[in-house]
Amino acid sequence: MIAGHPGTGSEEIVVAGLTKQYGKLRAVDDLSFTVRPGRVTGFLGPNGAGKTTTLRMLLGLVTPTAGRAGFGSRRYVELDQPLRHVGAVLEASSAHRGRTGANHLRVICRAAGVPVSRAAEVLDLVGLTPAANRKFKGYSLGMRQRLGIAAAMVGDPRVLILDEPANGLDPEGIRWMRDLLKMLAAEGRTILVSSHLLSEMQLMADDVVIVAAGRLIRQGPVDDVLGAMAGGAQVRVRTPQPAELTTALTAAGAGVTELPDGALSVTGADPAKVGHTAFAAGVELHELLGERADLEQVFLQLTAGKAEIR
Numbered sequence: 001m002i003a004g005h006p007g008t009g010s011e012e013i014v015v016a017g018l019t020k021q022y023g024k025l026r027a028v029d030d031l032s033f034t035v036r037p038g039r040v041t042g043f044l045g046p047n048g049a050g051k052t053t054t055l056r057m058l059l060g061l062v063t064p065t066a067g068r069a070g071f072g073s074r075r076y077v078e079l080d081q082p083l084r085h086v087g088a089v090l091e092a093s094s095a096h097r098g099r100t101g102a103n104h105l106r107v108i109c110r111a112a113g114v115p116v117s118r119a120a121e122v123l124d125l126v127g128l129t130p131a132a133n134r135k136f137k138g139y140s141l142g143m144r145q146r147l148g149i150a151a152a153m154v155g156d157p158r159v160l161i162l163d164e165p166a167n168g169l170d171p172e173g174i175r176w177m178r179d180l181l182k183m184l185a186a187e188g189r190t191i192l193v194s195s196h197l198l199s200e201m202q203l204m205a206d207d208v209v210i211v212a213a214g215r216l217i218r219q220g221p222v223d224d225v226l227g228a229m230a231g232g233a234q235v236r237v238r239t240p241q242p243a244e245l246t247t248a249l250t251a252a253g254a255g256v257t258e259l260p261d262g263a264l265s266v267t268g269a270d271p272a273k274v275g276h277t278a279f280a281a282g283v284e285l286h287e288l289l290g291e292r293a294d295l296e297q298v299f300l301q302l303t304a305g306k307a308e309i310r
């Protein structure tokens with residue numbers, strides 16, 4: 001393995017007040033967040049949320065209208081050896097169709113000033129050794145994603161940035177990627193991986209940064225953020241005495257709404273509390289059902305309204 005050359009603190013991704021205006025469209029809007037080393041951070045938002053634009057600004061491919069994005073206090077162009085510091089896969093990897101995976105990586109090694117023996121190491125890292133001498137045109141989408149990661153890892157970077165790497169992967173492929181990213185993070189690397197699917201991030205990420213319409217919606221450890229989102233869990237309850245139960249539950253601090261089918265939807269109380277409140281008020285129950293918040297649904301609600309503001 002080749003030693004990385006990180007500057008002090010430059011393993012942390014720092015995005016501060018980042019803004020990108022395209023004509024009338026504010027693709028990224030005063031976005032601020034940090035990404036820590038040693039963890040896999042999911043960059044989550046619906047299509048068009050500004051994720052790719054943010055990643056491109058981070059890599060110096062797009063100039064911000066305002067704010068900054070970089071590694072510690074340094075922008076990408078200010079890094080001593082950018083290819084050894086940051087590896088990135090911005091879209092489904094492309095390579096010369098007639099070239100083998102191994103040859104493709106050797107070309108990248110030479111361009112990066114890295115010994116060509118590194119090609120075999122990164123092929124091994126992504127499990128492509130058996131396909132090393134097959135031509136790229138015969139690679140499946142999953143194999144192309146693996147080759148993209150192998151290419152990004154050529155310089156043994158301290159920071160790895162992946163744009164929608166799980167796109168088109170089957171569940172087994174996603175689990176494989178999760179294990180690889182967790183291993184790379186455990187080595188102390190900073191891993192930022194974008195996705196528009198909450199389910200992927202639930203599986204892969206330790207931390208999550210949620211964006212919509214170019215703005216930060218939530219940031220934090222994935223369990224905390226999802227736990228807060230699930231705070232909207234509801235209890236469905238049916239009773240022949242809805243007025244009495246509503247009064248008792250409201251007095252107990254819960255929120256109650258009547259559903260079209262006559263049942264009541266209760267927020268701010270778990271099924272045990274609803275049952276106890278009914279019992280104490282002498283109210284008969286015919287149905288009591290705790291409904292876990294559908295996180296994907298909550299995520300859509302959280303981000304959908306924002307998209308309309310654009």
Ligand SMILES: Nc1ncnc2c1ncn2[C@@H]1O[C@H](COP(=O)(O)OP(=O)(O)OP(=O)(O)O)[C@@H](O)[C@H]1O
Nearest residue numbers: 022025027045046047048049050051052053054196
């Ligand atoms: N070069 C550009 N010129 C004009 N508009 C752009 C340009 N690049 C991106 N946009 C617009 O900026 C918005 C954010 O796009 P971006 O690709 O960053 O979103 P995203 O979150 O990565 O979504 P996706 O997953 O669909 O790529 C979109 O409305 C997009 O059409």
